[in-house]
Amino acid sequence: MMNRREFSATLLGAAAASVIPSGARGTDIGSASQPARRVNGARLNEHLTALSRFGRTEAGGVNRVAYSDADREARAYVMQAMRTAKLEPSVDAAGNIIGRRAGRDASLKPILFGSHVDSVPDGGNYDGPVGSLAAIEVAQTLAEQGILTRHPLEVTIWQNEEGGLYGSSAVALGLTEKELANVSRSGKSIADGIRFLGGDPARLAEARRRKGDIAGYLELHIEQGGTLEKEKIAIGVVEGIVGIGQWEVTVTGFANHAGTTPMPGRQDALLAAARFVDMVHRVVTATAGRQVGTVGRMQAFPGAPNVIPGRVVCTLELRDLDAAKIAALYARIRTEADAIARATGTTFAYTELHTNHPAPSDPRVRALIAASARELGLSTKVMPSGAGHDAQTMATLGPMGMIFIPSIGGISHSPKEFSTPEDIVNGANVLLQTLLKLDAGLPA
Template sequence: MKPILTLLAILLALSALCAQQYPEINEQRLQQTLDSLATFGRDNQDRPNRVAFSDGDLQGREYVISLMEAAGLEVRIDAAANIIGTRAGRNPELKPLALGSHIDMVPLGGNFDGCVGSMGAIEVARTLNDRGVLTRHPLEFIIFSNEEGGVMGSRAMAGKLSEDALRVRNSTGYSMAGGIQRLGGDTLTLESAQRPKGAFSGFLELHIEQGAILDRRDLDIGVVTGIVGLNWWDVTFQGMANHAGTTPMNLRKDALLAAARFVQAVNEEALKMEGSQVATVGRIEAQPGAPNVIPGEVKLSLEIRDLSAEVIQSLYRNIQMRAQDISSDSGVQINFEALDTTGIPALTDPDIQQTIEEAAQELGLSTLRMPSGAGHDAQDIAIIAPVGMIFVPSRGGISHSPDEYTSPEDFANGTQVLLNALLDLDSSLE
């Protein structure tokens, strides 16, 4: 019996040793950093309003830099105004592993979207620093600039930030170009922010789900399988403005009536196709906008999202055909103008998916593989590196709102999975 007991003791010891290979994050410290970040960029009603390029964004970035420096990172701001903290690895010849997210928000947004991933990444750096853990790979901790206004920083890093995009202004009044300069970047050397394909061994992003699937099903961790692409169009309906009281109904070229039929057609065509594609008309403007004048012109937006670029284009073609029918019936001309797409479909790396799932399950956390219906920085980084994303529940699926909320427990769970997955990738990747 003794040899068997001795073998059992050895196995238990080895098991304990393996279980101890992951340092534990500091949950209280993690939450405190998130709460402190939330104090920067409040409006006059004390609501979160840290839009990119604003004074609050500048203050939040200063706070983030101080945390990164205290965690022993070498911090710099690249030409696209991304904040990058580097940490040496045992083997400098290996490509870095990277992780991070963003801290800017939409106007009157929430304190969790992007911020959870950013503070989670910094907590990983602090934990490694506290425990004296030196990874094989060099590490990069990245806080991307202006994610909400067009994934500016990550697009620049992937070499996909266009000249047209640099002229776009956000609610602060600054253009992307002006904002880059204000945040400490340099538009004259913007190409230096670009990384070649293969620059990273892998990239991880922790994020709130921004939907209600995990929350409603009482699940801990979402393992993201891919990030949807999305395309935008401006659609113009040109009819004829005329007197609302004297123009007979059968002689009208009512642009708003044609637009209303189009909105219904968009919904019908999206529902006809099998799959999880979505199509939305989110903005509509009618001119001249008087109660006693038949609308002569309408401009509206069309957005289509899916994990497949082919599905997006197929649905768009179907919608175009419906528009042709509406135009013929109504005598209203309908024109589509394709806008700069804000994201191409990006599948996450299968091996990284598996690593995240196993890291969560080893912690006793429930998991679900799921797509992301919203765009993220990881979507652009997928152009140059294998990526993985970790979702944590968002209460009620509320996002881009002051009511956005993720519990401290869920936040800590996601951050621990982030750390453990990073260390697993550090061991397995070359």
């Protein structure tokens, strides 16, 4: 038998993890003066390469939308990898894969950590797989190093993240009948997709969890923006996941002959929409902060070169960590659009498309992530996640933390999406250390 050692949480935060004999691998957890535990980085990157086969495109990315054959094949691979990592995988009623590992204290709530393996159409190999396979690698490292945590662990691979966080929402928030009837990019309804993955929409209540049902949730993910790379930072400590307000904006003017209608008499809906786009940019950048505002869709009607547009349909999206800031920006934009409408003889109408409330991460978990990175000699930056993640639904159940690694060129949702093997291993090691600290207990 090997020694069983415990360490002070104030030193490493991994205080309560027990070291269990596990054959040839070393079992020292380390201390402030000792090297931190490490995952098998080479293996993790091999697994990423292996997973990228499922749905591979000519461009070198993947088409692995939820509920596709490629998605199901990738999930079979993931479940096999879980078994190798001594996890007990199962599919919950919502179609999520959960790989369980017992803890020392069965009375404790589980710590969850994971990500997703579905992709956007023509997506890349890193958005989701990095966090998913790193979570399995962490579990395998624990198994090999003979570490038994206090808390039960669950590696969670959420289904259909890209289509709208369906798997994690089913667990944290529940799905409505209307949501179950939504048609996903695979062409299947969400309900049919859940069945396709081995879940059962009729038993969704069994997958449901409530606030306090988990001890915490951790997710490693690529940044999907270019900030970390640009600033040469290894690890992003996610402050929270931004809220999103999305509207469809219809600008109505009067379509008329572009040759016979003098400039002063026009009610040009596109001129008004153009000023709207420029104004949104000005309003959003007028104050300090990481808020973003985007007009992503725009079309002019009737859309002929020789007809003054009578109608323009566009979208407005605002994101920030602070819901009040989104509301204030939106109000300011509406006021300024009213002035544009008056000046151009047009009207603006708004329809809400979508609202996501901001999901702050737990400041105590953030501190554990930062401490873990520091111990590994990695630089950190506290930053918002501009993209949505399953972590935002998990934040409603318990303390949530997210770890970012750099995306080269800030490119994501593209075959060109890339993170270096080194950064991926750094992220996995921070995940491992943070998990151990979280297992030891959150600071007061």
